[in-house]
Amino acid sequence: MKRELDHKLHLRNIKPTAMRQLVLHVLTEQSTAISLPELEQIFDRADKATLYRTLKTFEKNKLIHRINDGAGPVKYALCQDTCKCQPEDLHVHFLCTKCNQTYCLTEIPIPDITLPAKFSFENVNMVVKGVCANCAI
Amino acid sequence: MKRELDHKLHLRNIKPTAMRQLVLHVLTEQSTAISLPELEQIFDRADKATLYRTLKTFEKNKLIHRINDGAGPVKYALCQDTCKCQPEDLHVHFLCTKCNQTYCLTEIPIPDITLPAKFSFENVNMVVKGVCANCAI
DNA sequence: TCTGACTTTGCAACCCGGTTGCATCAACTT
DNA sequence: AAGTTGATGCAACCGGGTTGCAAAGTCAGA
Numbered sequence: 001m002k003r004e005l006d007h008k009l010h011l012r013n014i015k016p017t018a019m020r021q022l023v024l025h026v027l028t029e030q031s032t033a034i035s036l037p038e039l040e041q042i043f044d045r046a047d048k049a050t051l052y053r054t055l056k057t058f059e060k061n062k063l064i065h066r067i068n069d070g071a072g073p074v075k076y077a078l079c080q081d082t083c084k085c086q087p088e089d090l091h092v093h094f095l096c097t098k099c100n101q102t103y104c105l106t107e108i109p110i111p112d113i114t115l116p117a118k119f120s121f122e123n124v125n126m127v128v129k130g131v132c133a134n135c136a137i
Numbered sequence: 138m139k140r141e142l143d144h145k146l147h148l149r150n151i152k153p154t155a156m157r158q159l160v161l162h163v164l165t166e167q168s169t170a171i172s173l174p175e176l177e178q179i180f181d182r183a184d185k186a187t188l189y190r191t192l193k194t195f196e197k198n199k200l201i202h203r204i205n206d207g208a209g210p211v212k213y214a215l216c217q218d219t220c221k222c223q224p225e226d227l228h229v230h231f232l233c234t235k236c237n238q239t240y241c242l243t244e245i246p247i248p249d250i251t252l253p254a255k256f257s258f259e260n261v262n263m264v265v266k267g268v269c270a271n272c273a274i
Numbered sequence: 275t276c277t278g279a280c281t282t283t284g285c286a287a288c289c290c291g292g293t294t295g296c297a298t299c300a301a302c303t304t
Numbered sequence: 305a306a307g308t309t310g311a312t313g314c315a316a317c318c319g320g321g322t323t324g325c326a327a328a329g330t331c332a333g334a
Contacts, residue, residue: 017282047284068207070262073320092250097259111248113229118270122234125207126263133255154311174291184313210291
């Protein structure tokens, strides 16, 4: 277990400190994306700035990706092992309006968009809102 | 001019106070979306809370719509006269990574997405990032 | 093994966008 | 003219995000 976590960190060139192992462990346990404030609650003895910088490091090294779902704080979720955070790795995110959980729909690529003349494409963010399977009656 | 503004307010059942006329006037002058902090700078003698509540009122009455482009503060842009803020009124937004301006691409509808089983659709937000025509070399 | 350079952590403080409570003011009704 | 309602201005607060700085930890080379 710890081996796998260290391996993941190693793959992304991140030094495996105790803090980072713990944070990564929590991240792997999540089925939905998690925000910094939520992380603070889980580690109620840990420092906010450290958690913040840990997430920054993870994001910079493409271990996690940031999700802006428009519902408060930014959330983070693990990248696929093969992810390079390129356009082809982008996928749709889903925000449940009942439980406020955000899902990575990794199997749903984002459709192509034809932009107006002289507008160039770099990146795209797509968030669908609705009710998730867990909250469906 | 003032007539048109009052008419727009009237159409959306918003009482035409001086403040609201001024804010609406500024909004109609923008070719791109504007944030509350930007609005504060334009009206440097006006109160933040008043501007805030003015935008809230406009949004509630569907005179403007909120755009969350992930680049700092929420931005707002005028709705089309016919807009009911229903899914069919949704369009793609474009954030220029050079000038940080956000455009409503009202002519580009958001493509349909097939969600996983038992996930229901309510709403969708799509923001394309890139370089806009003005900033293209 | 010791030393020095570099990284990570913890604490504190700060910034800024957003939001609310409350008193005052304006407009409109009767 | 008095009373009701809504709008405004001011102040304060909240929470997420961010940074400066000093202490602790890590590691390579002597």
